[in-house]
Amino acid sequence: ACGNDKGEGDTKKDDDVVKEEGASGKLVIYTGRDESVVEKVVGMFNEKYPDIQVDNLTMGAQQILERVRGEKANPQADFWWGGTQSAMMVAADEDLLMPFKPSFDEAIAADYKDAEGRWYGEMLLPEVIMINSDVLTPETGPQDWDDLLKPEWKDKIVIRGVLASGTMRTIYSSMIYRQGADDPEKGYEWLKGLDANTKDYAQDPTNLYLKLVRQEGTVSLWNLQDILLQSKLNNQPFDYIYPKSGAPILVDAVGIVKDAKNEANAKLFYEFLFDPEVRAELAEELYQIPTRSDIAKEDMPDWYQDLDLKALDIDWEVMADKEAEWMEHWDSNIKGKGK
Amino acid sequence: MKGVRLQDITKTFGKVHGVKELNIDIQPGEFFTFLGPSGCGKTTTLRMIAGFYYPTEGKIFFDERDVTRLQPNKRDIGMVFQNYALFPHMTVNENIAFGLEVRKFSKEDIKAKVDEVRGLVRLEQYGGRKINELSGGQQQRVALARALVIKPDILLLDEPLSNLDAKLREETRIEIKRLQAELGVTTVYVTHDQTEAMAMSDRIMVMENGYVQQIGTPQEIYNRPVNRFVSSFIGESNTLEMTIMSIDSEKVVVKNEQGVTLTGLLENSSPLAPMNKGETIHVSIRPESILQGDGENTLTGEITFVEFTGLSVNYIVKIPGITLKVMIINTGGKLLQIGDSIQLSIPSRSLYFLGE
Amino acid sequence: MKGVRLQDITKTFGKVHGVKELNIDIQPGEFFTFLGPSGCGKTTTLRMIAGFYYPTEGKIFFDERDVTRLQPNKRDIGMVFQNYALFPHMTVNENIAFGLEVRKFSKEDIKAKVDEVRGLVRLEQYGGRKINELSGGQQQRVALARALVIKPDILLLDEPLSNLDAKLREETRIEIKRLQAELGVTTVYVTHDQTEAMAMSDRIMVMENGYVQQIGTPQEIYNRPVNRFVSSFIGESNTLEMTIMSIDSEKVVVKNEQGVTLTGLLENSSPLAPMNKGETIHVSIRPESILQGDGENTLTGEITFVEFTGLSVNYIVKIPGITLKVMIINTGGKLLQIGDSIQLSIPSRSLYFLGE
Amino acid sequence: MKKQTIYSSQDSLWARITRSPSFIYVLISPLFLILFGYVIFPFYQTFIQSFGSETGLNNYKKFFSLESTSNLEALWTSVYISVISVITCAIVGVLMAFLLERYDFPGRRVLSILVLVPMALPPLVGVLSFTFLYGESGIIPRGIQHLFNLEQVPFKLKGVWGVIVVHTFTMYTYFYLTASAAIKGLDPSLEEAATNLGASRIRIWRKIILPMLTPSIVAAALLVFMISMASYTAPLIFGVERTMTMQIYLSRTNGNLDMAATQSTILSFVSISFLIIMRWYQNRRNYQNLSKGISVHRSEVKSKAMKVVSVILSFVGVLILLLPILTLILISLSVDGTWTTQVLPPEYTFDHYKALFTDERTWRPIWNSLQMGFVATLGNIVFGVAAAYAMVRLNFKGKTLLDILIMVPWALPGTVVAVNLIAAFSEENIFAFNQVLIGTFWILPLAYFIRHLPLVFRSTSASLMQMDQSIEEASRSLGAGWWMTFRKIVLPLTLTGILAGTLLAFVQSIGEFVASILIYSTSTMPLSVAIFQKMYAFKFGTACAYGVLQIILILIVLTISEKLSKGTAGSAI
């Protein structure tokens, strides 16, 4: 529920819910966010709460899950900042997260949060078509999902390894869902076509970027934010095409670790992170699309205002239910068989 | 000075037996030698005394102290290993000094002692050499020096001179004897050289196949072996199967199947031999006790083999009925050739009567 | 059957010299022995023949072929290493079979040959044993079997019997001799045991400190040593410094400072000795050539040392003016004691005149 | 007679304890406990969990079911990749060891350090440099394409072979190090005897040298096999997704912890079976040098041709080995994002290094890693050597168990070990002196210690197996106690082996990532995590520059250890 809910004007920042600014102590954050994001936000947080000493440990979403799981008996972390919806759901199921209703609860659509408040989506990640801008332009690239199957894109597509990536699993499952969830066969057919056009599967994001930069392929499927970050901040030759029929929109979420030692500080950070000003700044500089539906569009940067966030119509419940099965089928029967 | 007592010692390796039911009592200060064919259990016994093997059965005492399971390093033993077991990463000096360092001698003391013992084994020039730059004999001498320098209570020497030349061997032998006498070190010596064993030992133990055959002074062992094994193992010997024809309080007359008759003395018979008329016994005659020329028990035969050993000439002489090994001392005289005829005599006191 | 010729061979290790200016010509089929004190360069020479060292200078020929730099495995040599160098990860059989496998014999052939040679070295029961389960002497025999079984052109034996008992040594010695004669293998033998050297060799080379001293048949070496080193190294010897009093075509009379006078034969003099009246020369007398009792050159003295060696009794006898080592063959008679007086005679043919 | 008593009664307690042979038990019993508490117990729990809550053998049935064969395929892929990796690593490693140990040629000293450098390749950026080199857009394929004006790149490193190349490259050092220690200790007279019996070089290799190197080859084979089984990054990078580690990862991602446990159990079962087979194979024979006395060292006979061949071989070999590192340096010097379709980067800059050197946070992780690596390695030496000694020389019940205990942490994927450790140490307990170790400095060194213990243990026991035991006995007979014998005789003679293991352990500790990322804390961030963060932020050049720093660091360590070992290391013959 990020951008699509252009907020109804800024809501009050409700600091009254939590403690005064004199809060102190420690705060341990496990984060899947980029170092630069973390530095920036923590810096801002410390301006407001100078006495809170923030320790942040950067790692991948999967690693956070492993760690939090392992430390269940004696949690070391307070706040889990940045996890895929599925990781969050697993964690919630395993009783690793603390239910908490923040002040902005209502500003976030039900799709983007846990019913019991164990996690809230922080930002939205539309999954779009990625192109190498040295070779293609948004006009010459594939315009919609079905275009990807055209012969002209044969051996031009590079895909981030599907099974190991939550993002890619979601995209692929959405593609099946799009063809009808009741009978996945049509979806499988479609994916078979995609596999036939896929030149290579890259093992991790870094590799995906490299392959695109080095023109081993020119087209990929990836999330909007990272494409923008890479092209604007790191000067990578990337651009995106928002698929005509809409994009699956993923949620990247946060939560408080159950039995956290510095629960109060974690709550402060929670509130701070969703502060509309912070959101606006992050949108401006880091191309984040907030889940908060109550931020005025004028307060947001230009790129955001240009964006038409059209979501694919997806029943996430069904998706979550079927994903494992579909992906296993894809892995054993479709992957690499298309040629 | 310590005595060593082995009580009913048996040692087996898996199914193989090394030694069996050993009972040895070595006196303090004694020079005791293990003699026996290769593989008879000499090293095994020595290693049990040193503490590197535990006996499968039995006990070991140093004087009255039971040391059967005492740590090797608590036994105050000097040992020369059959394979030397030098420390390859140390120089000659460092090898020799090792035991002294363990005993916390001062630097100067160590240097003095090492220099002295190095002289004793004729390695004056080699102190700084690495072990792998030494010849085989030189390595063996380092091993010896290393064991001697610590002046242990008990010295265990496993063929310590086997790679030395006769001259050096004799010199070293004399040195060992001198040290042993001076310090009263109880010494257990393994050698395959019976001359050496005879010359040095207070007592000798002859072993075969893990069993003790005889323990006694060199002269006892040589002149009065208890059985055929000892007799033939120690020195050369002609052993003849003969029947006693007549016997009195002094003389014994024996005869073999081919009718050769010899006369010997009754006193020269092993306690185990059945000295009765008509019994078949074994007669042992040392080659060197057979003389060339006329005398008692004169025989004439033909030479079938000649071997010159410097000291002596060895012949094999075929006499109708018997073949004798004969050793004639080389006094620079002429050698007889194969086929020559030779007259021999056997002094009656040179016959020794054995049982089985 | 191949001859081996070493031409002006010198080998140095860094600054140390191993051997110097060797010239040896070993005949095809000959049994040639290196004799010399520990560290004199025997192993070094052998290793050059085997190809493990390159001579620093000089050349090595097998018959007429220059092999100085030929690979060791191309030389068809069987060698027993002084340190055995058995393959610890193989059994006795595997060790012995190794050379045969290299030569691509069939499985059955190998088995037959291995069994045969194992019998020869008395290891019948030990075929399946691991090397570390053998006694020292057994290991040495495996090393010997391994070299013999391949029936090489040239056999190099570096103290191959040093850890065997007298009996076994003699048996093996005879086996080696037999094989050598049968197959005509050229054999180079290193030993520290001069009896062995004397008994087995066609020719002997005596070395000292890297230099050749004398090459000759055993009798030549023993009875006609070229210098004092050879004379004293080979066997026991009393060497006396004496002055020639009179000399004729047959007899030489010598006298020492204390007035002891001896008579010897002119023919018994080394080519290097200055046989002129008034010259000071060395007279060598073997202990075993001295007889007990009356005869030529009779002397009377007092016994100062007694050693029983089984075969003989060794005395040191102090005669006014000289001290002699004397060896009296043990014929079972009584031992004389220290302090007893003894009468000795030295046959004139037992005196040998040497230069320096 | 008057004698110097060997042990004065006022010996300190410590001296008395250390001199007793049971000291070794004093050393290994806590090891036993630690391993038991933190390896076997969690592992046992994993094992129990693998049977699922109520499903019994279901997980196993599912694993081995023929309907969905992905697990079986994964098992098969993992096993055969591991076996081939062992073989290729053995060939390269032993060959290099032999060339460098036995032949003297110009540049040998330098080469003998360079040959270890691949060990220093940081795991994350390291594997990437392979893609830059041999991948589809890599320097070599593109270079050839440009050179010959080809339509397509002539080849690219992909799939199983890519994995094996990377494994060979990064793991042959296990063989190299252990084998060169063993070759140093090999009695040269054995080779002479074989040559003398007419054996050709090849036969000597097959029949004498290789068999005599068995303990060290077995040691290295075990290490390589297990690490290949547990390897994650390389298969991932080369798109071999069907491996055991990947399956475990997926199961955990999906929250199917029971299945993950099943898969881990099977993985370690395979590794342990390999261990047991290897032990059996090794114990059939004897490898102790037995020669009488000490033989001449390095044999003189060296054919000219061999010498030339060895120089060429070694140089070519080392060049190939160095390429990935050179590539890394190249990337670290190129401007991010500019290197697209060219063979070599078009623009160069020192900015990445500048960024590193001006950021005070750069040095902290380096220092952390050094410290933690040092502590862990120290522990490895003490316990690894003690355990190896106990294993080879002493007789006690449970040898095989101890062996397995030590090897298991190496056989399991790093993630699994780390998770076990977190579970064990996130609560107070006696083994951690009633401290919570998670979040403290000590947890990482402990993880490194447990995980890298097999390195020191294996290579030391290989050395010990070669050493003639009678040398130790000689020392005892001269009155030296157990401890002195150990210090003065055993240590110097096995030093090369210990050093080899130590180097491996230390370098591994510096580079360890998979477990580190799960248990590091802000104050103890290790170098590998720091590099990961640069990569994560797609600061690619900076990450590579960081990697280059790590390589330099390890090179310094290698050079120092080479200097130290020279002269002090004895040999067992």
Ligand SMILES: Nc1ncnc2c1ncn2[C@@H]1O[C@H](COP(=O)(O)OP(=O)(O)OP(=O)(O)O)[C@@H](O)[C@H]1O
């Ligand atoms: N590798 C080496 N480096 C330096 N010196 C050596 C080396 N090998 C042998 N020597 C020296 O060369 C000399 C001759 O050695 P060699 O091994 O030939 O003696 P040897 O006659 O076989 O003696 P032994 O009977 O004791 O075995 C010795 O003094 C020895 O110390």
Ligand SMILES: Nc1ncnc2c1ncn2[C@@H]1O[C@H](COP(=O)(O)OP(=O)(O)OP(=O)(O)O)[C@@H](O)[C@H]1O
């Ligand atoms: N570790 C072992 N395992 C099995 N058998 C062994 C072991 N050690 C020795 N033996 C056997 O025990 C017997 C006695 O060995 P020992 O070493 O005591 O002989 P030895 O009398 O010293 O012989 P040598 O004179 O040849 O050295 C031999 O037959 C030998 O093969």
Ligand SMILES: [Fe+3]
């Ligand atoms: Fe990842």
Ligand SMILES: [Mg+2]
């Ligand atoms: Mg022995």
Ligand SMILES: [Mg+2]
């Ligand atoms: Mg020698």
